[in-house]
Amino acid sequence: RAKEKGRNTYCFFTSEMQRYLARHLLLENALRRAIDNNELSLVYQPQYSLQQQKLIGFEALLRWQHPELGFVSPGEFIPLAERSGLVIPLGEWVLKTALAERAAWQQLTSSELTVAVNLSPVQFRQPGLLTLIDAQLQAHQLSAAALELEITESAMVEDPAQAASLLDAFRHRGLRIAVDDFGTGYSSLSYLKRFALNKLKIDQSFIRDLLADADDRAIVQAIISMANSLELETIAEGVETAEQQALLKQLGCQAIQGYHYGKPMQATAAREMISRELGREP
Ligand code: C2E
Ligand code: MG
Ligand code: MG
Ligand code: MG
Numbered sequence: 001r002a003k004e005k006g007r008n009t010y011c012f013f014t015s016e017m018q019r020y021l022a023r024h025l026l027l028e029n030a031l032r033r034a035i036d037n038n039e040l041s042l043v044y045q046p047q048y049s050l051q052q053q054k055l056i057g058f059e060a061l062l063r064w065q066h067p068e069l070g071f072v073s074p075g076e077f078i079p080l081a082e083r084s085g086l087v088i089p090l091g092e093w094v095l096k097t098a099l100a101e102r103a104a105w106q107q108l109t110s111s112e113l114t115v116a117v118n119l120s121p122v123q124f125r126q127p128g129l130l131t132l133i134d135a136q137l138q139a140h141q142l143s144a145a146a147l148e149l150e151i152t153e154s155a156m157v158e159d160p161a162q163a164a165s166l167l168d169a170f171r172h173r174g175l176r177i178a179v180d181d182f183g184t185g186y187s188s189l190s191y192l193k194r195f196a197l198n199k200l201k202i203d204q205s206f207i208r209d210l211l212a213d214a215d216d217r218a219i220v221q222a223i224i225s226m227a228n229s230l231e232l233e234t235i236a237e238g239v240e241t242a243e244q245q246a247l248l249k250q251l252g253c254q255a256i257q258g259y260h261y262g263k264p265m266q267a268t269a270a271r272e273m274i275s276r277e278l279g280r281e282p
Pocket of ligand 1: 045060061062073074075078091094118119120150180181204237238239240257258259260264
């Protein structure tokens with residue numbers, strides 16, 4: 001078959017594809033051992049309510065530091081973990097670690113903070129997911145409302161009937177569901193009313209040029225007004241400036257997340273932030 005396609009295809013394969021495959025295999029093998037070797041950690045990015053003017057929770061984001069490969073970004077290793085199935089044990093580690101951290105916040109504040117965890121579509125289709133979540137919430141004596149699950153539109157489109165019943169089960173438990181990267185998927189908007197959702201996370205691509213680009217502003221405005229009508233909460237991702245924050249508040253967006261309010265930080269720094277912002281009175 002390679003012969004039929006000719007010399008150019010063959011050359012392309014030996015150079016770029018081979019380098020790509022080599023990196024892929026290297027990362028996959030390294031990732032297999034990452035949990036046992038303690039190379040994974042979570043950082044926590046704060047979320048701020050524009051209406052209540054206070055810290056409302058953190059999104060847990062996975063970090064991988066390999067002794068030789070150095071820092072590998074989730075943008076590179078998550079897709080790889082999804083294809084190899086490694087995202088299942090990885091996702092389980094993330095859920096356990098994030099909920100253990102959330103339990104520690106209980107000692108610092110009486111505020112009902114949420115910890116948001118990203119769910120890969122592969123995890124979303126895994127039969128044991130609900131059992132795992134139940135067990136972990138119980139192990140840490142947390143109410144379901146302490147956990148927000150971030151799913152993408154793509155998780156819902158593949159098998160809408162399965163997705164709908166899983167989301168119903170989540171809602172029945174009291175778990176919160178946010179749609180991540182909202183506005184970048186290709187799914188029909190009809191899923192917004194069919195599925196049990198709580199929140200839309202407006203993708204950062206619409207926020208970046210919000211001040212200068214009238215089209216982006218129109219899109220953000222439309223998302224917020226649609227969310228209001230459907231009784232969904234809104235949070236804008238990737239908010240980097242005070243001007244973006246002010247405009248989002250004016251447009252009626254409920255919350256923000258981004259470098260302006262806070263970058264993803266180590267667990268200890270997040271705890272300090274909670275004590276500083278919402279600490280119990282002595
Ligand atoms: P995401 O869930 O949409 O997370 C937001 C990403 O935007 C994070 O990148 C965050 O560091 C970055 N970000 C936050 N604020 C700003 C800002 O103001 N400006 C800019 N330019 N970027 C900002 P990160 O940590 O590299 O994660 C990338 C993606 O990897 C995530 O996108 C998520 O899809 C995935 N990911 C991360 N952790 C996990 C995980 O534990 N499980 C799964 N399944 N996916 C994960
Ligand atoms: Mg996310
Ligand atoms: Mg996002
Ligand atoms: Mg993203």
